[in-house]
Amino acid sequence: MSSTAQQKKLSDVKFSVxxxxPILEGRTIAESFKNSLDLARHVEKLGYTRYWLAEHHNMQGIASSATTVLIGYIAGGTSNIRVGSGGIMLPNHAxxxxxxxFGTLETLYPGRIDLGLGRAPGTDQLTARALRRDLIESVEDFPKHVQELRTYLGPVQSNARVRAVPGEGTNVPIWILGSSTFGAHLAGLMGLPYAFASHFAPAALQAALKVYRDSFTPSDNLEAPYAIACVNVVAADTNAEANNLVTTLYQAFLNVIxxxxxxxxxxxxSMDGxxxxxxxxxxxxxxxxxxxxGPKTVQEELQSFVDDTQVDEIMIASHIYDHQARLKSYELIADLVLKV
Known part of the structure; x- marks a missing residue:
């Protein structure tokens, strides 16, 4: 590890959510929405930078399918935290x-909306067909669609035959999301900020960050590369308590595999059995x-992660069943990393 890598401290890094x-066993979806707004208000007070929601479909444990609707709900219930998509799965949408x-969201909540874009459907192929109906175009058209979006949200072009109204002139920040080097290369070439899904796809993180930084070309949007890495964090007062809480996360990913x-x-x-x-x-x-x-363990592990990756921002996913414990986890993290 170089001396340069050691110089970036947790207080130098932004933290987001x-x-x-999540839809909790034995609870309603309405409670999930209420919990999300409560969490957003909580982390806003704690000083987190942004609050992103992820598009998934046909999943019994996730209620964020109507992502843009929920972004409006969270932005309308908060005051200054940035709210956005982590991400919108572009193959599902024109x-x-x-x-x-997103032009409408930016007009309603100016200076607070982020548009993160992914090229996977965020579901199975049968559901993807039900979402889009016409699947003539594929994920390979993602770069073309990103550029199309940039045009719609960019400067007003009064002579254009197709215009986004609202949308044009809003310049909503576009982020490329990824779990491989494909998105990293695209974000670099386009001069866009990049977010990597290391909370579920850790293998390509270092390679993707290198590809992104090496291929980065300054643009009107961004002068230098800016990278987010998403990680899972479960913090509690003690290691033992956190190790119990994290079994919710283990069970969720057991479902995935x-x-x-x-x-x-x-x-x-115990997960035994x-x-x-x-x-x-x-x-x-x-x-x-x-x-x-506990706090000391999480602080040391986060610092080591920053040393290894030199990311500009860490986005935290926290699969914790009890809502109060989830609030407490983000509060403990804020005490560690957001208090200078």
Whole structure:
């Protein structure tokens, strides 16, 4: 590790939140929405930079399918925190519709809206077909669609035959999201900020950051590369308490590798008997960048992550069943990293 890498402290890095709007076992979806707004207000007071919601479909444990609607709900219930998508899955939508939606959001909440874009459908192929109906165009058209969106949201072109109204002239910040080097290269070439999904796809993180920084070309949007990494954090007063809370996350990712869809489950005393050795290994590989423990443990692990990656911002996902414990986790993190 170089001396340069050691110089960036946690206080030099911005911290933000990724919310999947979990549906809790035994609770209602309406409670999930209420909890998300409460969390957004909580982290806004704590000094977090942005609050992003992720588009998923046909998943029994996630209620963020109507992502733009929820962005408006969160932005309308908060005052200054940036609110956006982490992300909008562009293959599911016509770029003009996305531009109109986010142009409307930016007009309602000026200077507070982010548009993060992903090229996966965020669901299975059958559901993707139900969403889009016409799948003639594929994820390979993603770069073309991103550029189309930039045009719609960019300077007013009065002679254009198709215009986004609202949308044109709003210059909503566009982010490229990714879990491989494809998005990293595209973000670099386009001079856009980049966010990597290391909370579930850790393997390509370092390679993607290098590709992004090496390929970065300054643009009207951004003069220098700016990278976010998303990680899982479960913080509690003690390591033992955090290790209990994180079993909710383990059960959620066990669902992922089994291809099952269930609401978010409460923590368990032990995962023994719930997974076999191969499943445990697969879950732990996916959750490599998960920082779990009391304040000192989490602080040391986050600092080590910053040393290794030199990211500009860390976005935190926190799969915690109990709402009050989830609020407390983000509060403990803020005490560690946002208090100078």
């Amino acid at each position: 990724l919310d999947l709007v 770029p003009l519709v996305v531009a109109e939606q 089994r291809g099952t869809a269930n609401p978010q489950k409460p923590p368990v005393e 719930l997974w076999d050795a191969s499943e445990q290994y697969a879950v732990q590989q996916m959750l490599r960048y998960s920082f779990v423990g």
